[in-house]
Amino acid sequence: MKATEGTTYRMLQSNLGRVSTRLEELRTQGATGIKLNQPSDDPSSIRPVLTTRTQIMHTDRYLETMGVTLDKMQATDGHLEHVENILQRVKEISINAINGIMSPQDMTIFADEVGNMKQELLDAANAMVDGKYIFSGYAENTKPFVRNPNYNPDQTVPVPPPYDETDSTTWPYLYMGTPNPTELEITPGEMLEANLTGNDLFLGVSNSNWIDSTTTAPGQPESGRVDIFSILERTEEALRAGNIDDPLGPGGGLNVKLDELEVAADQGRRLRSQLGNRATRVDAAMLHQKDVLTDLKQILSRYQDADAIETFNAIVQQETAFQAALSITSKVSKISILDYF
Amino acid sequence: MGGLFTALNAGKTSLSVNQKSIEIIGNNISNVNTEGYSRQSAELTPYPSMNFGGFFIGQGVLVSDVSRDHDVFVTNMLQEKSIEFGLQDGQTRALSELERVFPIGEENLSTEVNRFFDSWQELSANPSGLVERDIVIQRGELLAKKFNTTTDDLNTIKENINDSIISKIDSVNSQIQEIADLNERIFTIEIQGQTANSARDRRDMLAKELASSLGVQTYYDSKGMMAVQLPGGLPLVQGLIPMELEGVQNGSDLDLVLHTGGVTRTIGLNNLGGEFEGLVGIRDVFIPSVQDDLDRLAYEIIESVNLAHGGNPTLANPGGGPGGSGLDSSTGIDFFTPANPLPPPPASDPWKDAARNMSVAITDSYQVAAAQVPVPPATVAPGDNRNALIISNIGENYLIDGIDNFGAYYGKLTARIGIESSQNQLALGGAEDAMIQLQNLRDGLAGVSLDEEMINLIQYQRGFESSAKFLTTIDEMMGALIELRR
Numbered sequence: 001m002k003a004t005e006g007t008t009y010r011m012l013q014s015n016l017g018r019v020s021t022r023l024e025e026l027r028t029q030g031a032t033g034i035k036l037n038q039p040s041d042d043p044s045s046i047r048p049v050l051t052t053r054t055q056i057m058h059t060d061r062y063l064e065t066m067g068v069t070l071d072k073m074q075a076t077d078g079h080l081e082h083v084e085n086i087l088q089r090v091k092e093i094s095i096n097a098i099n100g101i102m103s104p105q106d107m108t109i110f111a112d113e114v115g116n117m118k119q120e121l122l123d124a125a126n127a128m129v130d131g132k133y134i135f136s137g138y139a140e141n142t143k144p145f146v147r148n149p150n151y152n153p154d155q156t157v158p159v160p161p162p163y164d165e166t167d168s169t170t171w172p173y174l175y176m177g178t179p180n181p182t183e184l185e186i187t188p189g190e191m192l193e194a195n196l197t198g199n200d201l202f203l204g205v206s207n208s209n210w211i212d213s214t215t216t217a218p219g220q221p222e223s224g225r226v227d228i229f230s231i232l233e234r235t236e237e238a239l240r241a242g243n244i245d246d247p248l249g250p251g252g253g254l255n256v257k258l259d260e261l262e263v264a265a266d267q268g269r270r271l272r273s274q275l276g277n278r279a280t281r282v283d284a285a286m287l288h289q290k291d292v293l294t295d296l297k298q299i300l301s302r303y304q305d306a307d308a309i310e311t312f313n314a315i316v317q318q319e320t321a322f323q324a325a326l327s328i329t330s331k332v333s334k335i336s337i338l339d340y341f
Numbered sequence: 342m343g344g345l346f347t348a349l350n351a352g353k354t355s356l357s358v359n360q361k362s363i364e365i366i367g368n369n370i371s372n373v374n375t376e377g378y379s380r381q382s383a384e385l386t387p388y389p390s391m392n393f394g395g396f397f398i399g400q401g402v403l404v405s406d407v408s409r410d411h412d413v414f415v416t417n418m419l420q421e422k423s424i425e426f427g428l429q430d431g432q433t434r435a436l437s438e439l440e441r442v443f444p445i446g447e448e449n450l451s452t453e454v455n456r457f458f459d460s461w462q463e464l465s466a467n468p469s470g471l472v473e474r475d476i477v478i479q480r481g482e483l484l485a486k487k488f489n490t491t492t493d494d495l496n497t498i499k500e501n502i503n504d505s506i507i508s509k510i511d512s513v514n515s516q517i518q519e520i521a522d523l524n525e526r527i528f529t530i531e532i533q534g535q536t537a538n539s540a541r542d543r544r545d546m547l548a549k550e551l552a553s554s555l556g557v558q559t560y561y562d563s564k565g566m567m568a569v570q571l572p573g574g575l576p577l578v579q580g581l582i583p584m585e586l587e588g589v590q591n592g593s594d595l596d597l598v599l600h601t602g603g604v605t606r607t608i609g610l611n612n613l614g615g616e617f618e619g620l621v622g623i624r625d626v627f628i629p630s631v632q633d634d635l636d637r638l639a640y641e642i643i644e645s646v647n648l649a650h651g652g653n654p655t656l657a658n659p660g661g662g663p664g665g666s667g668l669d670s671s672t673g674i675d676f677f678t679p680a681n682p683l684p685p686p687p688a689s690d691p692w693k694d695a696a697r698n699m700s701v702a703i704t705d706s707y708q709v710a711a712a713q714v715p716v717p718p719a720t721v722a723p724g725d726n727r728n729a730l731i732i733s734n735i736g737e738n739y740l741i742d743g744i745d746n747f748g749a750y751y752g753k754l755t756a757r758i759g760i761e762s763s764q765n766q767l768a769l770g771g772a773e774d775a776m777i778q779l780q781n782l783r784d785g786l787a788g789v790s791l792d793e794e795m796i797n798l799i800q801y802q803r804g805f806e807s808s809a810k811f812l813t814t815i816d817e818m819m820g821a822l823i824e825l826r827r
Contacts, residue, residue: 001785002793005373010784014777038440039759040766046759047752050451054748057455058737061462068466132469138712138722140469178722184466185730188737212719337792 012329019325023318030315035306045303052300058188059293066186066286069194073279075129076195080272082124083201086117087228087265094235094258098244111239118232122173125202125229135198136177144177144198145229153237153250165230168205168217173229175199179210186285192278201271203227228264231257344393345822347400349815351388354401355808358385361404362801369789377546379409379787381538409538410787416545419779420552420559424615426772427553429765431619435502436762439623439631442494443755450487451751454642457484458736464711465730469668469723474706481676485699488639492697495632496593502624503595506617507588510597513554514585516547517569521583523547524566531565551577556614573612575599597621627761632696634754639699640692642747643677645739649732650676650710656691665710665728670721672714678702 029035036042036049093110096102102110125135125145136144150160151172164170179200181193199210204225205217221227238244238251247253362383372378384407388400443449460480464473523544530537544567551557557569557577569578577584577599585600586608597608597617610621644657651673652664666672679702680695703709712725741750 001782002788002790004784004788004790006788007781007784010777010780014773034446036445038437038762039443039445039755040436040440040762041759043756043759043763046445046756047749049445050748050752050755053447054451054455054737057459058462061459065462065466132724136724138724140722140724142722178725180722180725182724182726183730184726185462185733189734191730337795341795 008332012325012332016322016325016329019318019322023315023322026311026315026318029306030308030311033306033308034304035311036304042303049300049303052296052303056293056296056300059289059296062186062188063286063289063293065184066282066289069184069186069192069282070279070286072129072134072182072194073275073282075127076134076275077272077279079124079127079134080201080268080275083121083228083268084265084272086121086124087261087268090114090117090232090235091258091261091265093239094254094261097239098254098258104242107239107242111236114232114236114239118229118236121202121228121232125198133177134195135201136175137180137197137199138178138182139176142176144175145173145202146176148172148174151233153234155248163230163234165227166216166220168203168210168220168227169214171203171227171230172233173202174213175203175205175210176213179205179207181207186282187289190285192282194278196271196275201268202229204267224263225267226260226263228267231260231264235261345815345819347393347398349812349819351399351401352808352812352815354388354403356805356812358383358402358404359801359805359808363798363805365407366794366798366801370791370794373789373791373794377542377549378789379411379538379542380789381407381409383407406536407538408536409542411541412783412786415779415783415786419776419783420549422772422775422779423549423553424556426769426776427556427615428619429769429772430553431616432623432765433769434505435498435620435623436758436765438498438501439495439628439758440762442491442498443758445755449751449755450491450638451748453480453484453487454747454751455736456480458733461729461733464709465726465733468711468726468729471706474668474709474711477709478701478703478706481701484642485677485701488635488696488699491635492632495628495635499624499628500593502620503588506595506597506620509554509616510586510588513551516551517577517583517585520544520547520551520567520569520578521581524578525581528564528566552615554616556618571599571608571612572614575606575608575612576601631754631758633690633692634750634757636692636695636697637741638696638747638750638754640680640695641739641741641750643680643695643699645735646732647675647677647679649728649735650674652714653679655679656681664714665731666712666714666721666725667705667708667710668712668721668723669707670715671708672710674708674710675702676710 028037036045039046093113097107097110100106122145126143127134132140133142133144134140136142148169148171151170152160152162153172155162161167161170163172175198177198179197181197181200182195183191184194186192197207197210199205199217200207203210204222204227205220206222206225209217209219209222211217234251235254235257236251238249238254238257241250243249243251244254245256247256251257362385365381365383369380384405385402386405387402390397390399457477457480460473460477464470464477467473523540527537527540527544530540548557548559548567548569551569552559555577556572558572559567559569562568562580564580566580567578568576568580570576577586582602584602587598587600589596589598597613599606599608610618610625613621644655647653647655648658648662648664650665652662653673653675654661664672667674678698678700680698681691711729712721713727715721715725736748737746740746745753
């Protein structure tokens with residue numbers, strides 16, 4: 001069996017072709033830094049790569065949502081602090097009125113101040129962030145608290161129905177929002193309430209009990225909860241009437257009101273600390289998710305990134321092989337029997 | 342003098358035979374790079390010896406035949422391997438196109454699906470925001486468009502395959518015709534006792550090319566003519582009669598038919614081999630299964646989103662679902678156009694054409710159902726994001742057949758294409774190597790080696806020179822004889 005020119009050149013050509021194709025692949029890998037360019041490069045790692053990318057996108061979204069949640073909670077907290085200050089001030093006024101020897105003009109001045117405090121509370125309760133009311137549940141375009149036109153502080157007048165602490169339709173301020181706190185998904189499957197509803201915070205009616213402003217909420221008053229607006233309204237009435245200790249008189253007596261103010265402040269503080277706990281949870285979750293993100297990116301990189309040094313070495317190796325093949329090819333063509341004729 | 346004239350004659354034969362041999366060497370050298378050429382050599386036999394005065398004396402030399410170096414075994418092996426090579430080669434281009442349609446880089450179908458459900462998650466943080474609602478509709482449209490264009494791309498690949506087939510049919514037909522002509526030529530020549538070397542070479546070459554394109558089998562019939570048939574037995578060349586292949590357009594499909602003496606037969610995948618089998622296999626088997634998976638994915642997305650969005654009853658869920666409510670308190674509105682077009686597809690495949698027809702049904706951002714359905718007479722509150730949260734979780738939690746979520750399903754589809762493609766590349770590499778080895782083997786047995794020819798050239802040249810010298814000597818001897826009587 002002989003080796004013809006055809007054989008020799010065919011072998012050289014196919015080898016050169018093979019080496020240069022491999023070189024091309026390695027150069028592409030080196031230039032893009034990615035070794036998974038086509039499905040056929042590594043079919044078994046396609047699914048983990050796609051799943052990891054999806055998870056990374058979700059984690060980014062959760063971090064974004066958590067940022068929004070913290071913003072909302074921050075805004076709510078600011079107003080809660082204001083509410084606490086208002087209640088503090090009203091309590092000071094009441095104590096002053098009870099302890100000191102006050103003339104009717106002094107009591108009127110106190111009553112006016114409490115009236116202003118009540119207005120401030122109303123403003124805090126109707127606060128807006130980013131054009132939306134923050135204390136009205138889902139009805140973010142509806143002002144949450146409005147004056148009850150049928151409010152009747154006088155127990156002796158039967159119509160409209162006089163103030164009754166068990167009947168929410170007789171309270172001085174009505175809540176026009178919905179009893180739904182905004183839930184946001186901060187980690188896969190975990191929902192967090194990002195704000196407080198007006199009925200929960202200001203009226204002392206829990207979300208499960210509140211129906212709407214025209215229906216009496218059942219189970220009132222709930223233990224340890226009060227309607228803050230009612231307290232301020234009736235404190236003002238008591239101050240105007242100078243009623244310190246008559247529970248059946250106007251405003252129900254300042255002594256009683258003092259106790260109720262304490263309950264109100266507790267209500268505010270309790271909800272504020274609940275909100276604070278949730279904010280801490282969100283902070284911790286944010287840190288955790290950032291770590292998760294780093295891990296995911298590492299996993300993704302392991303599947304799809306080409307090791308720069310390995311690729312470089314492989315390129316150098318292939319280039320050497322290519323050079324050798326080229327030089328042999330040219331040498332072969334130099335030796336021929338025709339030179340010896 | 343008789344002996345001298347006889348010797349002269351013998352010398353004359355030597356001259357012409359050596360010349361002939363050098364001609365043949367010249368032919369070999371000219372054809373050193375011709376593909377499929379078998380090295381020819383002269384068969385030299387001595388003239389029959391004649392009886393001179395009791396002695397048998399030879400009368401010179403003659404060329405009895407010009408034969409070619411030929412190995413039947415290697416030729417047949419080469420033909421077999423060409424079929425395999427053709428098959429893999431035909432699939433390569435289509436598969437690499439498929440890989441381009443289903444990329445796994447940063448931008449692919451799975452990314453669009455993720456972005457769509459991500460836009461719902463973004464909406465849940467600000468359910469009344471008109472910008473976020475518009476983004477949800479936009480992302481839905483982009484997703485639908487991506488499905489549409491992927492289906493279009495698959496159809497384009499099918500059309501390209503059809504174009505390839507059409508362009509090859511003409512050359513295949515002319516090769517078939519040529520084999521029939523060569524059959525006749527070889528028969529005519531060889532009946533006269535000569536060997537038709539270059540015609541046989543050419544016929545072997547054509548058989549190899551047809552094997553590579555169509556996967557044909559060849560055999561020699563009783564008259565020594567080459568009969569060519571497709572896998573499955575349909576004849577392409579019988580004796581002197583060539584058949585004809587034709588590509589018939591059938592709507593958007595291309596069918597292959599064979600005209601055999603008045604009868605027209607459709608050729609299916611089991612009657613094809615080689616390159617045609619590769620192309621038709623991808624077009625008729627692999628791509629439809631990919632399209633089916635794509636349709637399934639589109640269908641599941643459409644159904645699951647619609648069920649949570651509008652809650653209308655569908656083929657798969659006749660009871661409907663709870664659905665959600667838009668900002669304008671609208672309910673029961675489908676997000677995507679429902680996937681069961683008219684006329685109704687067969688019940689076993691309700692997702693046929695779902696990817697091609699996928700589109701977003703709503704245009705008014707107020708109708709994006711981010712909220713839960715309100716209990717009348719209440720209307721939808723703008724901050725209600727409960728349905729948006731539900732829909733955003735469909736992307737991860739909804740399982741197709743209880744096994745894969747959308748991303749995993751797309752991953753399986755792409756991995757299938759990847760495996761097919763990488764196996765094809767391996768097989769192609771293997772077939773190429775085998776072909777090269779066989780061709781080298783054939784060259785070793787039947788090819789032209791310049792070294793060998795050069796040495797033979799020297800041999801016959803010297804033969805010629807010595808014959809010429811011999812003739813000169815005889816001439817001098819004759820001259821001497823004639824000089825005897827001045």
